[in-house]
Amino acid sequence: MKAKIYVTLKRGVLDPQGKAIRTSLAHLGIDGVQDVRVGKFMEVTLSEMDAGEARRRLDEACRRLLANTVIEEYRIEIGGPGETG
Amino acid sequence: MKAAVLVFPGSNCDHDAYYALKHVAGIDAEFVWHKASSLDGFDAVVIPGGFTYGDYLRTGAMAKLSPVMGAVRRFADAGGPVIGICNGFQILLEAGLLPGAMIVNESLRFVCDHVHVRTETERTPFTRGIPEGTVLKIPVAHYQGNYFADEATLDALEARGQVVFRYCDPDGDATRESNPNGSARNIAGICNERGNVVGMMPHPERCAEEVLGSADGKRIFDAMAARRRGRSA
Numbered sequence: 620m621k622a623k624i625y626v627t628l629k630r631g632v633l634d635p636q637g638k639a640i641r642t643s644l645a646h647l648g649i650d651g652v653q654d655v656r657v658g659k660f661m662e663v664t665l666s667e668m669d670a671g672e673a674r675r676r677l678d679e680a681c682r683r684l685l686a687n688t689v690i691e692e693y694r695i696e697i698g699g700p701g702e703t704g
Numbered sequence: 705m706k707a708a709v710l711v712f713p714g715s716n717c718d719h720d721a722y723y724a725l726k727h728v729a730g731i732d733a734e735f736v737w738h739k740a741s742s743l744d745g746f747d748a749v750v751i752p753g754g755f756t757y758g759d760y761l762r763t764g765a766m767a768k769l770s771p772v773m774g775a776v777r778r779f780a781d782a783g784g785p786v787i788g789i790c791n792g793f794q795i796l797l798e799a800g801l802l803p804g805a806m807i808v809n810e811s812l813r814f815v816c817d818h819v820h821v822r823t824e825t826e827r828t829p830f831t832r833g834i835p836e837g838t839v840l841k842i843p844v845a846h847y848q849g850n851y852f853a854d855e856a857t858l859d860a861l862e863a864r865g866q867v868v869f870r871y872c873d874p875d876g877d878a879t880r881e882s883n884p885n886g887s888a889r890n891i892a893g894i895c896n897e898r899g900n901v902v903g904m905m906p907h908p909e910r911c912a913e914e915v916l917g918s919a920d921g922k923r924i925f926d927a928m929a930a931r932r933r934g935r936s937a
Binding site: 628631632633635636639684685687689690 | 761762765769797798803804805807808809810811812850852853854886
């Protein structure tokens with residue numbers, strides 16, 4: 620089974636990359652972009668297990684390694700195509 | 705006094721730290737591979753700079769899980785002096801031995817330059833004998849040295865005297881212009897509440913002799929050397 624993990628900087632933590640990208644978009648003439656926040660996307664393949672159990676394990680993985688909760692927050696989506704979570 | 709210089713895959717300031725300790729400050733030093741599970745027999749621990757595990761995921765995120773870090777935690781809990789320099793600082797933050805986190809420099813550039821830092825406290829084993837207010841000229845070299853902590857944590861750090869070094873101009877004023885990376889409150893180095901664990905972004909091992917443009921870094925190693933064997937931090 621598949622899971623997706625999104626790790627992003629918390630609101631209030633400066634994102635210099637996002638700021639630079641927003642400026643570059645404006646240089647390209649792509650207007651109306653107010654803010655850009657850069658994050659990480661991870662696709663995880665798990666052995667088959669209960670969706671609740673998968674979420675529990677990935678939550679622990681995020682807290683202990685995949686995200687630094689001083690500066691980042693994370694979101695977990697369980698399930699790939701045809702699966703829901 | 706015998707110091708352990710930790711070596712992780714990707715450490716690259718380990719030999720500089722070893723040289724500064726052993727051949728400049730006269731401290732007995734030994735390399736300790738990251739797979740070691742004990743630091744018995746050592747009186748101090750130096751976590752050198754570099755790019756451990758290629759900075760994968762986040763700086764220091766992988767290194768914090770190396771076996772030796774369990775020993776570092778026990779060593780620190782027992783009051784042993786631990787200093788993390790640059791990537792070593794990042795590892796101590798990731799390991800939770802020091803509060804806060806590093807984010808990318810405000811400028812989005814790798815900063816490699818001599819900077820000035822003001823010593824804010826003499827209470828750590830690495831700053832004892834360096835009076836408060838002393839300005840040191842030490843080089844920095846990093847991409848993720850922008851110290852971040854929430855306001856409450858920053859206030860607590862200040863209140864408890866945990867800010868050890870602040871970026872400043874040559875006169876000791878912590879101005880915005882003298883801050884090379886955007887660090888909160890110009891913070892260049894901090895310690896834990898007890899004062900025995902210190903993290904700093906500047907590299908004292910790269911300026912321990914006049915021939916290197918500054919010998920100010922030697923004062924940090926001299927502070928270590930002056931510490932009597934067996935005395936707690």
